Amino acid sequence: MHIGNYIALAHDSEQELTKALRQVADHHKDEPDIEQVCQLLATWSEKHVNELKPFVERYSEEKSDEPERLMQSLFDEPRSGGLALLRDLHDLWLMANEAELCWIVLSQAAQGLHDKELEEACARFRDDTKRQLAFLLTRIKVAAPQTLIAAD
């Protein structure tokens, strides 16, 4: 089985997202809504990481030695300059999408395995991730015209 690999992928994706949300919050402190909401969203991802731990343990044996080539970082560090905020939000959105896809994939497998607990957890996590995505997309849409047309 490969499910252990995917849980590890989900776990690491959320860990990276937590870190990236905090970095963006710190870096863009002059945008109070970005700072405050990204800090809040980071606590959601962090919670997912913690709540995934029992499943990481449960399926730790169910892991192949397939190379984890998906485990790449979209996000090195926050940017500076006129495009910075938009590009940082863009990356956060991509990372959150990866998390959402993990929940979909894992939920499918959980159904196949009749693991109600994992299925329920994936549904809950996915709801949060969708709210993260909705915030990021709302903010990206607002920032896009001003950034691409009017910013220095």
Added chain:
Amino acid sequence: MEQTRDSIKDIWGERKPYEGHWPVRVDEKTEEEPDHWVQSACVLCSNGCGMDIGVKDGRIVGVRGRAVDAVNHGRLGPKGLHGWVANNSQDRLTKPLIRRNGKLEEASWDEAMDLMVQRSKDIISKKTALGIGFYTSGQLFLEEYYTLGVLGKAGLGTPHMDGNTRLCTATAAAALKVSFGSDGQPGSYTDLDTTEAILHIGHNIASQQTVLWMRILDRLAGKNPPKLVVIDPRETFTARKATVHLAPRVGTNVPVMNGLLNLIIQAGHINQDFIDAHTIGFEELKEIVSHWSPERVEALTGVPAGKLREAAQILGTAKTLVSTVLQGVYQSMQATAAAVQVNNLHLIRGLIGHPGSGIYQMNGQPTAQNTRECGADGDLPAFRNWGNKAHIEQLATLWNIDSDIIPHWSPPTHAMQIWRYAEKGSINMLWISGTNPAVSLPQLERVRSILQQENLFVVVQDAFMTETAKYADVVLPAAIWGEKTGTFTNVDRTVHISHKAVDPPGEAKPDFEIFLDYARRMDFRDKDGGPLIKWKTPEECFEAWKECTRGRPCDYTGMSYAKLSEGSGIQWPCNEQYPDGKHHLYEDGVFNTNVDYCETYGHDLVTGAAVTQEEYKAKDPKGKAFLKGVDYEPPHEEPDEEYPLWLTTGRLVYHFHTRTKTGRSRQLNEAAPDAFVQVSDEDAARYGLKTGDMVEVASRRGTVTEPVLVGDIEPGLVFIPFHYGYWDEPGRKRAANELTITEWDAVSKQPHYKYAAVRIRKI
């Protein structure tokens, strides 16, 4: 010289207890005997009291309340009785000014307007109208806002239009939209005539709307007085009259409201039939509030569990209920979420849409409702939905333009974001009309530095050389109330006409004419090459506005200048079906939430994320109201060792906004001449302070020096009134907003003025 009462000494005047109706009492203050009276209404709070302006030899010499008026039955408050003297001030602006070599110098209207047009065109050629922003007021007239809205949205095509209404009523609009699908207050002031109970949350009505408070005092003095629940961290005039006063810690409105809703649901004091037929979301709400036992609420908010139970008993059992909400909720943490819980209270009890029950998500300013209705702020005209293409097409047809011109790719830019764009240099022209952000915005040092940026061309249109005007590149002298004709709408949807009584001083012009002049010089055209803005007079504009509102919740089509002048206040909707206006919205329990009709598709109450049209369609409420619950989120800044006290800010009964008008009345100024910091007896003892001592109050953002006033406030909390700035040269830093935080509510985008961590030091 006539003065029917001394409103400075006795703010609310003598009682006229209810005799089944609210008796008339005509308040008057004139300095000379007028030769004639001109119909108007008061513009010194959101109450909208009918008022006549007394004129002698072309000068305003006084005012009197209109006995026949629906709102005030003749009464006027201290601001209304005294504020008019500002019109006659010697320091009115009378000529346009242009900054040359760093100094503001007199110029002609042609020079000033041509400079603005040239700057506008330069910016547009480089970066489209995204480089131009507007920051208006809650104090102009409907016709002025509509003209401004059209020139900005259909002429320039900029999404950057907002006003200081963002600071005072944005949450009112947001909360109404969240629950009911659109802006618009469900009730009528007449509900106060019969209601069994009243809830004031974060609303010091006795100081804010003195005449509405008189109505309540007269109920309290009559037979069958209503019970009063007041939620406010300070022992205000309002709180002193309460049956139950809850004084929660700063930033804890949501836990208090959740606790009350929980007790009411637990006790079964709900209207299940109404909930089933007319709402969605009850089970989720019930689940969220079920975690808020009175004991948990007490631990977090400091409100004793027993008192919460007493309040819940009143709010849960009264057969009719009027609730009012204001800045204590709107300018605090979780603003929209907390305001929505008041809507929820009425919805789960079915107390909406009939006499005696109303919700007032209050406005702060006299014409704020019109800023919202007309599209001069972050809304589209007549409560249209920026996310609904059909609504954009309606506007495009009405204005005879291509719909692409109207910016609707994302929500209209909110004020705090407009200022941020200016700070970052992507907005290069900011046109400020009828307001004073250099005193009223949070974190003033930052605001002053933005206003002084080299890359920002600032236009200020005002009647006085305000703290903001001093930083302008162009100053335009504006006519004010009494010097121009127009209409405006108060909190309970009552529309008044205010006729021109006297000429403006010098070359000052109505804002209406200034906006029209700019539109003409910019040569804004419609699709057929005709002028975009076809009206020339306020009355023609009102007629155009009526067409814009046809079929929308704020339907004005049944009104006219003649009709408004015959009576004294008409409530919208006013149309063929309701030719005399309508007292209550939602009488049939059908709300404005239908997907094709609603003003918004809603937001995530925690993050502010916009709900999309598809998502909304999937759960189309089809006229049911939304019950939305939220859990508690702590404030973003809390007292710590370095800054151990909470600061909250607010108003005084004798002043309005930044005192631009009220500070110029000798009586009002003498009644409240200076800012102060109010501290509790306990904190006074701890810091060794007595009333009159001078202290330095510091936050992470700035420092002020204020005299101390001891008492009537919770320990750990200090209060500074927000009115006081620098135009009358106090010789020290004193504006409360030197200390406040740049941050805002996730949904309404209203700034958080009600909390900041500060320290005090005796000097």
